[in-house]
Amino acid sequence: MATENNKHLFGSGHTACAGCGQAIAARLVVDVAGANTIIANNTGCLEVFSTAYPQSAWGVPWIHSLFENAAAVASGIEAGLKYLGIKDKINVIAQAGDGGTADIGLQALSGMWERGHDILYICYDNEAYENTGIQRSGLTPYGASTTTTPVGDFSLLGNLRPKKPMPEIAVAHGVVYVATASVGYPRDIQTKIKKAVSLKGPKYIQVHVPCPLGWRHDPQITYDIGKLAVETGLYPLIEYENGKLANVRKLTKIKPVEEYLKFQGRFKHILSSPELLKQIQAIADYNIERYGLRAEFANPPPTQPISVQPKNREEERK
Amino acid sequence: MRELLEGSQAVAEAVRLCRPGVISAYPITPQTHIVEELASMVAQGKLKAEFVNVESEHSAASVVLGSVATGVRSFTATSSQGLLLMAEVVFNIAGMRLPVVMTCANRSISAPLNIWNDHQDAITVRDSGWIQMHAETIQEALDLHIQAYRIGEAPRIMLPVIVNMDGFILTHGLEVVDVPTQEQVDNFLPGYKPLYKLDVENPLTLGPLVGPDYYMEARFAIQETHKDVLELIPLVQGEFQKAFGRPSGGLIEPYRIDDAEKVIVAMGSVCGTIKDVVDALRAKGKKVGCLRVVTYRPFPAAEICRALKNVPRVAVLEKAVSLGSYSPLLSEIRSVFSGKKKSPVISGFVIGLGGRDISLDSIKEVFKRLTAKPVSEEFIDLKPELLQEKI
Numbered sequence: 001m002a003t004e005n006n007k008h009l010f011g012s013g014h015t016a017c018a019g020c021g022q023a024i025a026a027r028l029v030v031d032v033a034g035a036n037t038i039i040a041n042n043t044g045c046l047e048v049f050s051t052a053y054p055q056s057a058w059g060v061p062w063i064h065s066l067f068e069n070a071a072a073v074a075s076g077i078e079a080g081l082k083y084l085g086i087k088d089k090i091n092v093i094a095q096a097g098d099g100g101t102a103d104i105g106l107q108a109l110s111g112m113w114e115r116g117h118d119i120l121y122i123c124y125d126n127e128a129y130e131n132t133g134i135q136r137s138g139l140t141p142y143g144a145s146t147t148t149t150p151v152g153d154f155s156l157l158g159n160l161r162p163k164k165p166m167p168e169i170a171v172a173h174g175v176v177y178v179a180t181a182s183v184g185y186p187r188d189i190q191t192k193i194k195k196a197v198s199l200k201g202p203k204y205i206q207v208h209v210p211c212p213l214g215w216r217h218d219p220q221i222t223y224d225i226g227k228l229a230v231e232t233g234l235y236p237l238i239e240y241e242n243g244k245l246a247n248v249r250k251l252t253k254i255k256p257v258e259e260y261l262k263f264q265g266r267f268k269h270i271l272s273s274p275e276l277l278k279q280i281q282a283i284a285d286y287n288i289e290r291y292g293l294r295a296e297f298a299n300p301p302p303t304q305p306i307s308v309q310p311k312n313r314e315e316e317r318k
Numbered sequence: 319m320r321e322l323l324e325g326s327q328a329v330a331e332a333v334r335l336c337r338p339g340v341i342s343a344y345p346i347t348p349q350t351h352i353v354e355e356l357a358s359m360v361a362q363g364k365l366k367a368e369f370v371n372v373e374s375e376h377s378a379a380s381v382v383l384g385s386v387a388t389g390v391r392s393f394t395a396t397s398s399q400g401l402l403l404m405a406e407v408v409f410n411i412a413g414m415r416l417p418v419v420m421t422c423a424n425r426s427i428s429a430p431l432n433i434w435n436d437h438q439d440a441i442t443v444r445d446s447g448w449i450q451m452h453a454e455t456i457q458e459a460l461d462l463h464i465q466a467y468r469i470g471e472a473p474r475i476m477l478p479v480i481v482n483m484d485g486f487i488l489t490h491g492l493e494v495v496d497v498p499t500q501e502q503v504d505n506f507l508p509g510y511k512p513l514y515k516l517d518v519e520n521p522l523t524l525g526p527l528v529g530p531d532y533y534m535e536a537r538f539a540i541q542e543t544h545k546d547v548l549e550l551i552p553l554v555q556g557e558f559q560k561a562f563g564r565p566s567g568g569l570i571e572p573y574r575i576d577d578a579e580k581v582i583v584a585m586g587s588v589c590g591t592i593k594d595v596v597d598a599l600r601a602k603g604k605k606v607g608c609l610r611v612v613t614y615r616p617f618p619a620a621e622i623c624r625a626l627k628n629v630p631r632v633a634v635l636e637k638a639v640s641l642g643s644y645s646p647l648l649s650e651i652r653s654v655f656s657g658k659k660k661s662p663v664i665s666g667f668v669i670g671l672g673g674r675d676i677s678l679d680s681i682k683e684v685f686k687r688l689t690a691k692p693v694s695e696e697f698i699d700l701k702p703e704l705l706q707e708k709i
Contacts, residue, residue: 038516040384048527056523061516063387064525065380065410072377076340076384076392077516079368083339083390090518108380111373 009035009059016049019219021183021209021226022097022124023049028186029122029207030060032193033091038081040074042096042105043067045131046124068104070094071112071121078117087118091197095122098139099129101206102164113173113202120196120203123166126211134214138164141234143280144266146214151269157276158269162283170204171240177201178240182208184226188237188249208235216265228260233284236291250295254288257281320496325456325488326351328495329421329481332463333393334365335503336419340385340392342370342378347433348485349397349423356393375400379407379418386416387524389515391467394418397485398425401439405446411478412447412540414525417470417510418478419463424586424637425485426672434673435485436637437585440614441646447540449479449547450615451567452585456493459483461566464503465554471510474546482614484587486673498562506561544616551613569618572625574600575607580688581626581662583609583651584635588669588676592635595681606685611647619654626651632662633688635681635698637670644694663690669698 009030016023026046030037038061041047047064050057065073074094081087094112096105101123112119128146129135135148136159145151145158170178177199181189189207196203210226212219229235230249234257237249257280261267270276288294323331329352333341341360343353359365368385372378375396382392396404401422411418422440426432440450449470453459459481466479483489514522528536548569555568573593575581582592589610599606609625609632611618626632636645643649648666655661667684670676680699687696 035521036518038388038518051523051526053526053528053532056526058523059521061518061521062523063384063516064527065383065414066406069376069380069383069407072372072380073384073387075370075372075377076342076381076386077388078384079340079370079381080385080388080390080392083366083368083385084388107373108377111377114373115370 009037010050011057011059013055014050014057015052016045017213017219019212019222020049021211021222022046022126024186024222025124025183025189025207025209026050026095028189029093029095029193032190033093033120033197035060036089037091037093038077039063040065040070040077040092040094042070042100044097044100045126046095046097048131067100069108070096070100071105071108071119074119075112075115075117078119092119093122094119095124097131098123098125098127099137102138102166110173113170113175113204116201118200118202120193120205123204123206124209125206126209126214128211128214130211130214139166142283143270143276145269146266156269156273158266166206167204167238167240171243173202174243175202175204176242177203179205180208180236180238181205182226182230182235182237183210184208184223184228184230185237185249192239214266217263221263225260225263228255228263231255232257232260233288233293234260234280236287236293238291245291248291248293251288251293252295252297254294257284319499320494322492322494323456323497324351325459325483325491325493327355328456328460328493328497329463329483330355330359331497332460334359335498335500336393336464336467336507337391337509338367338393339390340368340370340382342372342381342392342394344372344375344378344396344400346375346397346400348425348489349395349400349421351489352395352421352423375404376407379404379411382418383407383411383414383416386418387414387516389510389512389517391471391510392418393420395421395423397423398427398433398439401443402427405443408443408448409446413536415476416478417467417476419466419470420478420480421463422480422482423485423489424482432672433485435487436671436673437482438638440480440482441638444615444646447477448615449477449613450482451479451613452482452611453488454587454589454610456488456491457495457564458566459488460495460497461558461562461564464498464507465558465567467510468507468554469547469550472550473511473513475543475550476513477540477543477547482586487587496562496564502561506558547616548618567612569613570621570625571610571612573608573610575609575625575629577605578607578629579605580631580633580685581607581609581629582633582635582681582684583611583626583647585611585614585647586637588635588637591676591678592681595678595685598678599685617650622651623654623658626662627658627660629662631688631690632664633684634664634666635669635684636666639668639671639695648694663692665692665696666694667696667698674699
């Protein structure tokens, strides 16, 4: 429970896994948004690890209804506050994981955006249904091994599809402020939340939150993993304001994707395949070009093919 | 003031008089006229409310969940597929103890696709924890909405209410109704004073994860509260009669059953037809009657038992089927008499599915088939020639 001794609005004592990126991001979000905030939360890890009755980690009014309806519940809260004439004093935040946002919750979210509610929507993107045990979602990256996109003799890739472009889907709705952020850059999260709550209308921020359990990385390197995703160009940090790409986080030292992938069990099979590695590098290269991530003084792109010793899969199985 | 109104207009007038702060709306026939009328009232400044045009019934229910949780009286309406789409939220609203009021313009369930009246939609969410009442007339539909807020928002209740009204028959029918004044309704229905709400001055966590150590008690509490609802509804009905001069609502409504040998039990507008047949048969000396179940949830078992225990033969006439079993109301009324020494012979008839017209003859047929030998799931007005066709 939030107590007077606890200056955070998202208190310690919740039951998230060690190294959970979502717990770190959730605290940053609510602390910046402040005490005059009401949160509607979809079902998912965050809801489960923060509100196991009779305890709650939340120091602000918080409501959970179902898996896919936080955007609609928040719409009702916002409408209620408007009716009461107190909306201007209160931030309404709807938040969910990537499955609750990009898959099952997309319809309600689309409605919330299109109706223009004054709500900040946060997607904590840990790139799979981690709460139910690491199943693929629409935001699972290309090539990731999950429990529903496992790698096997007949499926060498893992997840066959790229991430659904949620920021662009938000922009297409006329959302006033759209941004991506990463737990690897806490100050950047704070800046973006501050900006978002200062603006009227619908806002969307997608925060990359590493999941040690699902991504199979050491819980001690959550921040580093978050940073590496950005530094390789696989998770560009971008801001759209009123439909225009307003800011991107420039990369001064662009790292090869291998630097990010090699710490994660979900990409182990990629490292042993130069072809797959090339495909994932191509995604990063595309992002770098598309969003203009390269700083003027950045290192040149790797011209040499990335040298990774391909493992003999037959041998590996023995 | 007495006015000739369409059923949907009458309900919108009732809702306006209840002063909801948030209304969510999604079109579905035959409910749509209600929210259209409310939208018009908001547009004309006759009703001060936030009107939220949502993208589905799932969100229609979710929006009022959120607004009632913020402490604001709210309203939505639906029907048929819409109710089924929002079923998940319907259960959730009751579990979260949020006193939403919703109209259900009762309509059949697809497939085959059919937009006409029966009760399959409402019956399908009977286990959700909502209070469910069925209107017989447009006047009663109007009155039940005013009562619904009073019942659901009572501090010891805090449960949502569905006011059922038969699609087209009541929603699109015309009737001269008495529309109360704002002053009358304000006196009867005070503003919503929530026991708990989303409030930055007093931050609460609503809708937490509850493990096996606590879940059963939360469900048991709802079950117990429904017993309180059974006590409250007759009191509210009495106060309503005092304030408005009409005996709308209540748990059950017996009609000429005191010395009856045959009684038809039913819900909703069909009871008007049944009462006409009862009057006609009574005029010929037949001892028949009608028992209307006004409140379906909570189920008024004791009242039904008291009303029917001396009746030799009872027909339960239903616009719904539990496919593969007995019709829901039939099962429940039989269970009322299970183990009792004195029980009527209880038969079950299915009628009027998908808007199949229910004529005076249909009702006479039910009385005719109600013999000493109980039957179950007898379909009235089936067309044998269609059953021969290959579909």
